[in-house]
Amino acid sequence: MAANYSNSVYETSDLIHDFACSPCKDDGLNNEAEFFCDECKKYYCNNCVNLHNKLFRTHTVLGRQDVSKWLGYAGLSPIEICDKHGDKKLELLCEDHDELCCLICVSLTHRMCQSIKHIPDLVDGLKKQTDFIKLPADVQKINHRLQEITKKRTHNKESLKVSGKKLLAEIQSLRNRVNAKLDELEKKTNDILQDQLHEADDFLQDDIDKCTNLTYKLKSYLEPIQSQQDDNSYIAYKKCTDKMREAENLLKQLYAKPNKSLVFHEDPMIEQFLSGLNTLETLGKIFDENYVYKVKHRSQYTAKTQNDKRGSAITGIFLKTDIRKITGICELPGGEILITDYNNQKVKLLDSQYQVIDTYNLPNLQSHMCHIAGNETAVTLGYNGVHFITVTGSTLSVTRKLTFPHYCYGISHHNGNLYIGSSKAIYQYTMSGQLVKKVYEDNSAGVTVGRFTVSRDGTIIYIPASFHNKLITIDTSGNILSILKDPDLKSPTAVCVSDRGHVFVCSSRSHIVTQVDKEGKHKITTLVTKVDGLCYPQAIWFSRQSCKLIVGREGDKISVLELE
Known part of the structure; x- marks a missing residue:
């Protein structure tokens, strides 16, 4: 505000007042x-x-x-x-x-x-x-769009409230399950403790009874000796000396025995695991299904044994050997990794550090495997059907086999349903091998159904159509829900899905791993490319335990992508 002057100034002055007199x-x-x-x-x-x-x-x-x-x-x-x-x-x-x-x-x-x-x-x-004349209509249009997005956001807010209540129920359910598991562990530990206490008590009581019995007998034999009863003193003497020798032997045995003690050796992994949690989210994995992942760290491992074939090589335009190597990956609840090595016709068991700890030879091994439950997985063997492999300790073994009237190429499992691809079709079977239905078929090329994957909720099947450079998404009735074609999807070879529906695709010829939306309609982001050292990815797995992508690539290589 300009200062208040006692003398008037002319209107032409540069002074600007808030209000002029x-x-x-x-x-x-x-x-x-x-x-x-x-x-x-x-x-x-x-x-x-x-x-x-x-x-x-x-x-x-x-x-x-x-x-x-x-x-x-x-x-x-x-x-x-x-x-x-x-x-x-x-x-x-x-x-x-x-x-x-x-x-x-x-x-x-x-x-x-x-x-x-x-x-x-x-x-x-x-x-x-013209713009002025059109403005009312334009305003009406933009207002209509604003009202539409307002309605959508309002609906989204309400749906989030409903989802929030469901998630709270899931969190409480998780807490109850954790509590129940801890109660179960406590009860089992208490039962073991009580058994050991009873066992120690019986052991010690046996020694006490032996000592008490000898003490009583020695005392009873000593009485006639001390009273000098001629008739019984000799008999008492003989019996007493025998019991004395027995007591000496017993004392030697008892002195040699250490005192019984019980010590509780707690498993440090339990407390370490719990102390490493900031929230139950680490257990429950609360995720936005549209969340865009980024690669926090990349690492590479070699899953090779001494008896493996030499790696593939490309010389000029000639491919000396089949570049396909690791074609199937799955993770067990204990963190161990199973992979299928196509060139060496082996299933390999890796520890949590991605080192090979056991192998199992499977002639006619094809290109896919899936996790069934616990430590059991299933592997496709072409016309030899499907073999089920179980991990016991650090050892692989085939526990059962199923044969089918068609070639077995891709495989996936959900809730007791086995989905098997014949390279042109997908069939649904029971776990005993009984056909439920043919889900999908495409005869437009030699191999139209590759290493497909069923979503974690069992409602969607993602098919990497390598020959057509597409990702096809269908429901379990075979209806095509979407077809995604993108420059990054050159020969898509495998798909994996997180618990919350995040979808990841690896593409062999474009040397790329991408994230797509849950509906399979849009590419969300490119996570890793050939510039990052990725070549010919063939298999992919999302680790729910560590939030990592495990990618099988050319040769014996495994790329591990830590996500954030």
């Missing part, structure tokens, strides 16, 4: 107003207000303490008020900046601008412009 302004002077008359609708400086008050004693005069009310009394509508200088009227347009201005804006910000127009001069021409 109306009478002074009429006389060509530029004095700052300190009062506003509600009746006159005029502003007055200190000098002029005295004359006004003498002439109009009944008028309501507002001082600077009520300046917030001046605008309303001055007849300014909210649309006319300058956003930067709240008590000034918008009167001008700076065409250089296409910005509405008040007098203070022009003085402070637009003094050097070339084109300043008076707003009333622009009104007539504006009404004839």
Whole structure:
């Protein structure tokens, strides 16, 4: 606000006042107003207000303490008020900046601008412009879109509340299951403790009984000896000496025995695991299904044994051996990894550090495997059907076999249903091998159904159609839900799905791992490429325990992508 000068200055002065005195302004002077008359609708400086008050004693005069009310009394509508200088009227347009201005804006910000127009001069021409004429309709359209998105967001808010209640129930259920498991562990540990206490008690009581019995007998034999009864003293003497020898032997045995003790050796992994948790989310995995992952860290391992064939090599345009190597991956509940090595016709068991600890030879081994339950997995063997492999300790063994009237290529499992691909079709079977139905068929190429995957909820099947460079998503009735074609999907070879529906695809010829949306309609992000050292990825697995992607690639290589 400009300072209050006792002397008037002419209107041509550069001084800009919030409100100029109306009478002074009429006389060509530029004095700052300190009062506003509600009746006159005029502003007055200190000098002029005295004359006004003498002439109009009944008028309501507002001082600077009520300046917030001046605008309303001055007849300014909210649309006319300058956003930067709240008590000034918008009167001008700076065409250089296409910005509405008040007098203070022009003085402070637009003094050097070339084109300043008076707003009333622009009104007539504006009404004839096409944009102005179309504006009401355009506003209506944009308002309709805003209302639509408002409804969607409102619906989303309500659905989130419902989801939140369900998640809270899941969290409570998880807590109850954890409590129940801890109660079970405590009960079993208590049972073991009680058994050991009873066993130790019986053991010690047996020694006590032996000592007590000998003490009693020695005392009974000693009495006739001390009383010197001639008839019994000799007999008592003989029996007493025999029991003395027996007591000596017993004492030697008992002194050699250590005292019984019980020690509780707690498993440090339990407390370490629990102390490493910040929330139950680590156990329950609360995720946004549209969450976009990033690769936090990459590492590489070699799953090779001494008896394996030499790695593949490409010389010129000739491929010496089949570059396909690790074609199937799955993880066991204990963190061990199972892989299928196509070139060496082996199933390999890896520890949590991705080192080979056991192998099992399977002639005619094809290209896929899936986890069934516990430590059991299933592997496809072409026309030799499916073999079920169980891990016991650190050893692999085939526990049962199923044969089918078609070639067995891809395989997936969900809730007791076995889905087997014949390279052109997908069939649903029971776990005993009984056909339920043919789910899907595509005869448009040699291999149209590769290493497909059933979603964790069992409602969707993702098919990497390598020959067509597409990801096909179907339901379990065979209806095509979506077809995704993207430059990154060159020969898509395998798909994996997280518990919360995040979908990951590896593509062999583009040397890329991508994340796509749950519906299989859009690529969300590219996670790793050939620039990152990825070549010919053939198999992929999402580790629910460690939030890592395990990718089988060319040769004997495994890429491990730690996600965040």
